[in-house]
Amino acid sequence: MERWQSAGFGLYVHWPFCQSKCPYCDFNSHVSAKVDHDVWRVAFLAEMRRYAELSPDRVLSSIFFGGGTPSLMDPATVEAIIDDAAQLWKIANNVEITLEANPTSVEIDKFQAFKTAGVNRVSVGVQALNDNDLRRLGRLHDAHEARRAIEVSQQVFDRTSFDLIYARQDQTIGQWRSELVEALKLAGGHLSLYQLTIEPGTVFGARYDRGLLRGLPVEDVAAEMYELTQEICSDAGYNAYEVSNHARSGEESRHNLIYWRGGDYVGVGPGAHGRITKGNGERFATTRPLAPTTWLQDVKTNAKLGLEPISREDQAAEFIMMGLRLSEGIDLTDYRAIAGNDLPQQPISELDDLGLVTVADGRLRATASGRLVLNAVLRKLVAG
Structure with missing residues (x-):
């Protein structure tokens, strides 16, 4: 899926x-x-x-x-x-x-x-x-x-x-x-x-x-x-x-x-971003020109759309950074499917010991205390 x-x-x-x-x-x-x-x-x-x-x-x-x-x-x-x-x-x-x-x-x-x-x-x-x-x-x-x-x-x-x-x-x-x-x-x-x-x-x-x-x-x-x-x-x-x-x-x-759950979306208009997964499973980031006049000219001339492949490593990092904003957290099985490997256990254990994250039912969640310092939690997890 x-x-x-x-x-x-x-x-x-x-x-x-x-x-x-x-x-x-x-x-x-x-x-x-x-x-x-x-x-x-x-x-x-x-x-x-x-x-x-x-x-x-x-x-x-x-x-x-x-x-x-x-x-x-x-x-x-x-x-x-x-x-x-x-x-x-x-x-x-x-x-x-x-x-x-x-x-x-x-x-x-x-x-x-x-x-x-x-x-x-x-x-x-x-x-x-x-x-x-x-x-x-x-x-x-x-x-x-x-x-x-x-x-x-x-x-x-x-x-x-x-x-x-x-x-x-x-x-x-x-x-x-x-x-x-x-x-x-x-x-x-x-x-x-x-x-x-x-x-x-x-x-x-x-x-x-x-x-x-x-x-x-x-x-x-x-x-x-x-x-x-x-x-x-x-x-x-x-x-x-x-x-x-x-x-x-x-x-x-x-x-x-x-x-936040890592779905796909099309972004149209000046400066709009998007995420599109093609049939072969490769995922792309889309971007559009910021200036309204430039964007209009781009559309008028049918200029090439900006499509940038997203590496598995970057997809995994984005999945963590977006998903941990949610109280439901992230599914660790989904993370493995995106990254191709499990999320390293050591940073999870260290953050768990500090009361900043929990792992239950296969999901990693930020605690109330963790959400107060979420940027620091994310840096720790993404850095591994």
């Missing part, structure tokens, strides 16, 4: 445009005064057809519109992509079709049109539930719009999620506790909760380097916020099925599970 058959096969569509660039964001997003939606629709469909030739006879279990800000897309483009995907691949009966949305009034008013287009799950980028922190995060919506977007999304779509960022500037543990408790009352089954990270190349990164990003919590406080997050979410029935994602049973993001 190929990985895509057990872990799933998905389609990721990257819409690269935003109304403004958030100061913490290091995603491939761009601000543009004008977008020709007809041109982009044609380009997306053309690229999908080329990738479909490399991945025939697949059952598509998920479509994810990410960005950027996909809720700025023309619903007709979203509908055309979904309709074409159904022609290019077999569609699972329970296919999950997610669109990321910002909670501005303009985008909220498009929710029904996106549902009509075929979207059945929406993920709203709330980030904070108070106006002061939203301003500091560079968001264009206010807290009232955030709450309204959550409410309207749940009225329109069967499945919903929203994001929050914590460990923000000057945020106290008590403030985060209150905000998280409110968020859980508002949530519809899924929450993505991310610690604020300062990435190089972002506005926040430049401010931090100049000593101008004050009020960030020290490491011990950020760790306490993480532990508090796990406790409060668990008590509310939202399991931490992944390091930063919490859900009631059955509400997990099926698309993201494809990534």
